[in-house]
Amino acid sequence: MNSERARKHRFQGVIWRLIYGSVWPVSLLIGLCVLTFFLSYVAPGDPARIILGPNAREDAVRELHTSMGFDRPLIVQFGCFMGEIATGKWGTSWITRQPVLREIGDHLLPTLYLGIFASVYSILLAVSLNGVCFIFPRLGPPLISLLRLGISLPSFVVAVASALVITRLHFWSADSAAIGSSFFLGFAFPAVAVALYPACVMTTLLRNCFSSIMTSSYFRAARASGFSQAALFTRVLLSNSWATLFTAWVNQVSLLVFSTIIVEYVFSFRGLGTLLMRSIQGKDLPVLSGIILLNGIFFLVLRTVSESSTRGLFEVAERMMLRLSTSTGDRQ
């Protein structure tokens, strides 16, 4: 009887946790929709006028305005907008007449490629720079100065400079960017501009994490037991810092997204950043809402994944520390 009640309690607990867990993301997404709609509503410019251009006559603009439903009460327009989102239609672009999801799909790959390259670069740079600093301590101060320079350089400057460098390099031209969406490696060099700032920040955070590990008893024990510098770096410092590195990366993703927009502009990639700029300038509300919602969903998923993975990584790190302490204890 007691076990049955306990099972029931557990079941109720799971249900409540599920409800509680879904309230926040759903309310956030609804909030995003409301915000997007009203921001677009108050933003200057009549969409019908934007579609037909400044040379169009007022009567034509008025007719299109009516046929698109902009003369209906605000609450009705909002209801229709939310209805479309809820039914997964996401509407049709006012500029190209394409379904929003297709527009987003057409522009997704360049942004994704840039993001993947930039993430890999920033993690590799953070790890390798700290590795160099640890194994060759004399290289530390000049590298740190370079890092500060990297942090102080705006993405736009880096993007323009790298675009110009690319055009100078004969074998690797900016028309790799033109091939863009179909040519994965074409994004390799421009992604440096996206990665630079996050890489500098992540290097600094990793360096701080290393400093605290280096004062720990298990690090001293590992050193005393005769681990080489390289082994100390990989088996003690790095293996205990993955959680920090991962959290740092998650925190830099929003910056990566922002830098991606700038780099897409400079390199003329047909990515989500370009689409976002176009939809803001053209007051293309359906596309704008689509991108903002997608961004919201992405960050929600990222947050959920990062929370559970960080917990997992910390647990793994704890187990490794325990094993390391045991092994160093055995040696002693």
Place this chain on the structure above:
Amino acid sequence: MKKTLIAIGVLILVVGAAFYIHHTQSGSQATDRALVIGFENDVPTFDPLRLSNVFALRVGSQVFEGLTHLDDKNMIVGAVAESWRSSPDFKTWTFRLRAGVKFHPHATLDAAARNLTAEDVVYSFTRMLSKDAVPAGPLSSVLQGAKEYQEGKAPSVSGLQVISSNEVEFKLIRSDALFPGRISSPAYGIVKKTVVDKAGADFGQTMAVGTGPFQFVERRGNELVFKRFSEYWGAGAGVESLIFRTVKEDAVRLAELKAGRLNATYATEPMLNGLVEKAGGTLRVKESEARAVAIQSFPVFNTYFLAFNYPKVDPDLRRAIALAVNRDEVISAAVPMTGMPAAGPIPLACAGYTTMVKWGRDLDGARAALDAYRTKHPGVAPKIKILTCEVAQSTPIGEVLQSQLKPLGIEVDIVQQSFNAVIGSIQKGDFDSVVIFFEYQYSLPQLILENFFTSSSIPLPNLFYYSKPSNDAAIAALFETGNEAASLTQAAVVEKALVDDAPGVFLFQTQQVILFSPDLQGVRFNAANFPILTNASWKK
């Protein structure tokens, strides 16, 4: 550890080499025979229905052709129409189609019959009258039955008739001696119904079929790729393939041109600094750059101006400002390389047109007008608010005007807004004056006057809110005569009367500069800024 490092090094070398080989090969394949033209803007669509910006029009002009078009001498000539005739009252126009005009072939959209017919013309013009079609406006005001069709009261446009398989008739609600000029924009390009229906929303974006000298191949990243249409009715294109590539950054576009990866690009004013010098009004490339770049420049159909809210701003104040402005100074500040002073709204590039407006600064006249203003408004300091926006050097121009008017005692407040916000203020009539520009699609002065300066076009495109029955009647009369020279002379009279009323201060027009790679020859442009590539070829 060492072995791992060596292995990583070898791997990097192998991947780098493979990438180098792959890229150099694909690069050479892509650019070997293609003429690559650089744009600073993206072209999301070039469907004739949506040709609302100059970049899309430039692309569209290569693929689509209307009944008439503008040639490189800025004359209206037949495109798919071989000839045309009108009734004596210019209310009925009959266009005879050329024989052997074919639509481009397309693997999936291909229609069984590819010859252009009169039905295609009627279908295309009917499609252009849909509510969200950019070219609908100028047509619906003259074509019989267009309004009824747009409002859903009629299933078809009564003024559009197929006379025979190669003749189409347009019935107008009023005389229009310039109708062939009215429909000369690529926005009136002829398309095929079966193709448009099959392509759906993709038409003009990833699929397009027209009758122009180039057929659309694909959209590849930020490139639009075309190839020469071998069955084109006229002199075919001089190059095998054509690519329009978007490179937004000026510096990158210029570097790409110098590196030979772009063959031509429309230059913006900042791109010309350090590259081009002005000698006696002519632009030429500096000697140090002549190996990498060649240029061509030509006046285009545009005007930059300060538009007054005509009924709102006092006439003496308007006149005083118009007389006080030093146009050369404005040009030096905004567009030193490409600007040409102008006092009227009609572009200098209009073929056969001679303006009667004289421009020049008249400070005494300005002071006299200000005295008249002060007499009418004792104790009120002359003051004006100028709206500016982020496009077309609007704010720098506003600031120069502010500095020129201050010594005369005219106080100027500059209010900077976004372009959309400025258009919104104009729509509501909530402004004193605005610095803005017109980029005309029309090549005929009469059409420009009708579209921008008649009462029926208030508030836009007639953002001046300029309304005078005598002016409306004079402009309407321009369309009732078949004597082209007399009509142009009369248009010049109307322009002069208009400028005397000072609805705005017409500041300058610009010429377009095109930068080329020196191995390219024979590319021509019309003043609507469309490339004409029939004579383009590579120097040997």
